[in-house]
Amino acid sequence: MDDRTNMAFERIAGLTVKQSAFLMEYAKTENLSQACRVAGINRSTGYKYLENEDFQAALEQTKNKIVNAAWTKLLIRFFAASSAPMSG
Secondary structure (H helix, E strand, O other): OOHHHHOOOOOOOOOOHHHHHHHHHHHHHOOHHHHHHHHOOOHHHHHHHHHOHHHHHHHHHHHHHHHHHHHHHHHHHHHHHHHOOOOO
16 A cells, blocks of 8 residues: 555545545546556556446546646746746
């Protein structure tokens, strides 16, 4: 079992703690084996989660949130760097 299994995962509304852990890891990595290890579930259970329409919707929402957060962080860094005084 992966050390991250012991981490406190934020429970996503409508999902169990294990489903939430699987969803977050799978959304970040798209690696089924890794997501199953992190969540402490069997691969067959991971496949069942991925076949569920409601789970698929939650997965897409989570992926969008990850992408939006990354873009926001990138833009903040870009604008901070572009507004910094130039030396030289």
